Amino acid sequence: MSIPPPPGPQLPQDPQGPHGRYPAPQAQGPYGAQGPYGAAGPYGPHPSYGGWGPYPPPGLPPVNGAAIAALVLGILCFLPGVGLVLGLIALRQIKRKGERGKGMAIGGAVLSAVGLALLALSLSTGAVSAFWEGFKEGARENVIVSPDKGECFDAPDGSLEGETYDVEVVPCSGEHDGEVFATVTLPGGTFPGDDRVTKFADDRCYALAGAYAMDSWALPDHVDVYYLTPTRETWSLGDREITCLFGNTDGKGSLTGSLRNDGTTLDADQMAFLEAALAIDAAMVEEPEAFPEEDLAANRAWAQDMHDALAEQGAALEARTWPAGAEQPVAALAEELASARADWAKAAAAGDADTFYVHYDEGYGFHDGPATVTAREALGLDTTPPDGASGETAPEADV
The missing domain is CATH 1.20.1440 (de novo design (two linked rop proteins))
Structure with missing residues (x-):
């Protein structure tokens, strides 16, 4: 999805006042921009990566709604007959309209068909119940994939804007699309709505960035903060996790090497x-x-x-x-x-x-x-102030 977050803390005003007041650079102390990260923090103005959102990235056709519904019904094994019909309808609509979601439509139809078969079998025997519960749990885990703190991943289309139901965890030492620096679990209950989830993610992710990358001087200028969030559909599958991550400022470029500098890497x-x-x-x-x-x-x-x-x-x-x-x-x-x-x-x-x-x-x-x-x-810390800081370059070392 592409759900822009609400803006973080306000940028400083232009210099004003009789003495040319210049407000404090956001999150920058005598050692650089290392404090709580607002939208004007050391990563610049930041678009969000709502990884599970309902909106497609710019330039891509939308995901067929019937395909999503078919997949959800198939996974939950709820009204398998309806899930099967929706899957077949979705395939026809996708072919006619050029929409995305063929894999979800096929997956939903197959799961619903299996559900119908097992339902018929369960009428005559209860031996399949334990198997079916394990099958559904495995299906849920495979659909909602969220990397852990410290892991790096590639998005299916190489972009951190748009929707995805899967990412591939890859080594941080090589090129990758994103690096996870924190995960936050939302409380249970009914889905709070996209706006509230996005606002919560925006507040928490910027606040947690400094604990993972304590030395922001060591962060490249092309790094931004993004996040994956649940949607109404994934919420119904038990998804409650917000994933905070670093990515390239343009949402499509890659990163190389880990950005982590905390107690695991610093003396x-x-x-x-x-x-x-x-x-x-x-x-x-x-x-x-x-x-x-x-x-x-x-x-x-x-x-x-x-x-x-x-x-x-x-x-x-x-x-x-x-x-x-x-x-x-x-x-x-x-x-x-x-x-x-x-x-x-x-x-x-x-x-x-x-x-x-x-x-x-x-x-x-x-x-x-x-x-x-x-x-x-x-x-032994980085000596180049973040872009826009007021510091001077490091003096040349004595030879």
Whole structure:
């Protein structure tokens, strides 16, 4: 299907105010865009991949509705006679209209025919009941295929837009269409509707992306967040899982190699550094939508939160024993955070919008600067800020 998600957190406004205010880059702290990922996060504006949705991708004919109904009835073994008839009708319609779904129509008709045969047999004996239950369960598992966290896959048509009832799990080391970074199970009950499922998927997937790819500086610029979601039809088969994944920004290009960088791939020092970054990012993305001249109190309260986050994480960086080669670079970064913290304290106490802007601008001086790049290099992390970040390139290493 192709169900565009509702937009994520709003993009920052254009620079405004007497001091050329530039709002906080979304999910970007002193270590890059590593915080909660909104639609304007390190992956850019993101289309969604509603993997089980009802709408065909652009340029492809629609799936025949009778074919879907025949497949569902065949799998559930509900009204097998109706499923058989619908399958035959679907085949005629597909041939006449050029629609997709021939495989589903044939599968539904075959399953319904088997159901009719077994139903007739069950009238004279109950020996087939156990077999039939196992057959139906296997059919359900084969129809709803969802890869697990850390797995990579190829979509049938190579596109992350449109509908699919199957994907092929492939090694992440080679080319692939998508890489799963999280799965979320929806509560049971009646189907909540496409809009609510999409909104839930959008919120949860962007929030979980940073836990799988903690160092967003290491993510290529062509990476987007997508997701697979249940539809009304698959919901009736027991599908409750949302699959969050990374894919190419154009929805059709491939990725090569795993994007995972978390506790399974990072060492303890890298993890400590990035966890501090995530905490600062979490405060940064809470910047009020209203400008200081519109709501000074809200902006002052947020500036205090920034001060507190920098104080806590700066202290954490100073307290840790770092490897010999990283000790001095991380200490220099901690000093820079302390200087920025003082400006955020002044912004939190500003009596007017103009004063707030002055210290706001100064407070962002730490963001993705040379000290951040040098500390990252010493810890073996990526040193190229994400596209659009304000950092400078890494200094040349001494030979």
